[in-house]
Amino acid sequence: MEMHRESTDQAAKAKFKADNSKFNMIVDSVPNGLIVVDLHGEILLCNAEMEKMFGYEKGELVGQSLEVLVPREARASHVGLRGGFFEHPSKRQMGAGRDLRGVKKDGSEIPVEIGLNPLATEDGNYVVASVVDITERKKTDQMLVKAYEEVQQKNLEMEQFVYTVSHDLKAPLVTSSSYISFLREDLQAGRYTELMDSLERVEKANKKMHELIYDLLQLSRTSRMELRVTSVSLTQILTEMKKDLGSQLEEKKAELLIPDNLPVVQGDAKRLVQVFENLIINALKYAATSEHNIIEIVQKENESDWHVGVKDNGPGIPVQYHKKIFALFQRLDNQKEGTGVGLAIVSRIMGLHGGRAWVESEPKHGATFWVCFPKNPNFPKETHDGIH
Structure with a gap:
């Protein structure tokens, strides 16, 4: 009974490949990677873009298990997911909300997006998978995230700068103004001991303001250095x-x-x-x-x-x-x-x-x-x- 079922499967695969030779010519011209997989996970058809994407020679992927393209740590669970799809076939995006990666022939991995479409024929059920390499998109996304973070950091620094100008620079000015009035009063009253104390405090406040202005200038220069x-x-x-x-x-x-x-x-x-x-x-x-x-x-x-x-x-x-x-x-x-x-x-x-x-x-x-x-x-x- 098992031998009869196996020979039936083999005949169905051969008939599928023969009947879809024109289909294969068409999908070879599609810019996305396309593969057709049967219930057992065997790759029956594969277009040129898919082979190029994963580093295989023409026809080299056909006959191999789909799991050869799946990261090693996910292969065991992927077999169960594949079986679940055939039990409840429907058009869907695979792995929505999480990052998917495919394994190339040389062992390196690439980020991918995968669309699944069930294909029912008189010889059996198959799945057509559309695969897109999103490496460049990922790079662009990372650049955008980095640019956004840099803008956010600049905005934060601008807020801190405004606070410093309005608060830290204001503080020594207020101190100087206060002690200048004390200087005037002490000078008029002849209180020379107090006069020297007020003068030292004014000098200290001015020194503080000078240091802050100097450091702000130094910091601004690093932005256009x-x-x-x-x-x-x-x-x-x-x-x-x-x-x-x-x-x-x-x-x-x-x-x-x-x-x-x-x-x-x-x-x-x-x-x-x-x-x-x-x-x-x-x-x-x-x-x-x-x-x-x-x-x-x-x-x-x-x-x-x-x-x-x-x-x-x-x-x-x-x-x-x-x-x-x-x-x-x-x-x-x-x-x-x-x-x-x-x-x-x-x-x-x-x-x-x-x-x-x-x-x-x-x-x-x-x-x-x-x-x-x-x-x-x-x-x-x-x-x-x-x-x-």
Whole structure:
């Protein structure tokens, strides 16, 4: 009985292929991938676009199981889904609401959209599957999502900028105005001791406003920066920076340790000085809290990147603030000096270098601020090569 059923199936398949030779010629001209599959999952017909899409030679897919095109981890469940379709055949989109992937002959995967159509004939029931490679659409979608996120980030930064201009810049102006009136009263009354106190407060407020304006200008320049790319020795620029920051290091009782084997990277030397200067000064402001403060330059390497970090032995940073501190005008301690712009500048400059910036830290265990340098960076088109 089984042999009779098997021979009947084979005859039906042969008749299907023979009767549909003209159909095969037509579907070969269709721009989408098309295959016809029987109840057992055997591929009976396949057009040229399907073969091209999955990397097969002409006729190579015919006779194979449909599951050869399904990711390995989904093959077992796919057999049941295929059987369910033949039990209740209807025109439908496969996998609505979730990502589908197909496996090419070389084992790589591509994102696909699949439409299923039942095909009832006098010789049996089949399914016609229309397959579309949506790799380019996925790339476009990702680009749109990234562009949307960037616009949202710019909007957020603009809101923060407006707040800073209206609040942070206003605060030192209000302070100056108040103490200028006190200066006038003290001068008229001959209270010279109070006069000096008011004058110092006005100077401090003006200094604060100057710092904020300077940092805002620095930040705005990173948005339209043209990099002059050369080979930059990180050991060299950090060694020179240590000399320039000597008085600040001495004041904070801090020791800056620099290895002599840091990588030579491709980048804008001036901007990379800005990156490490911001990170070291940040460590001096927020982490130099003991009698012996250590700031150490550390490094790691993998196949594609160099990671260089500024490590301190300070109080550390809770994990919920690790991303926040790189946002514009964000500071963990408002009692410390600074405008909350430095780490945002670091993040932007590293982005222009094809890298990124992040922090690893735990409370009471110090913090390491990392920057990543790709070994084969992809610089913006407006970048200038500094080597002539």
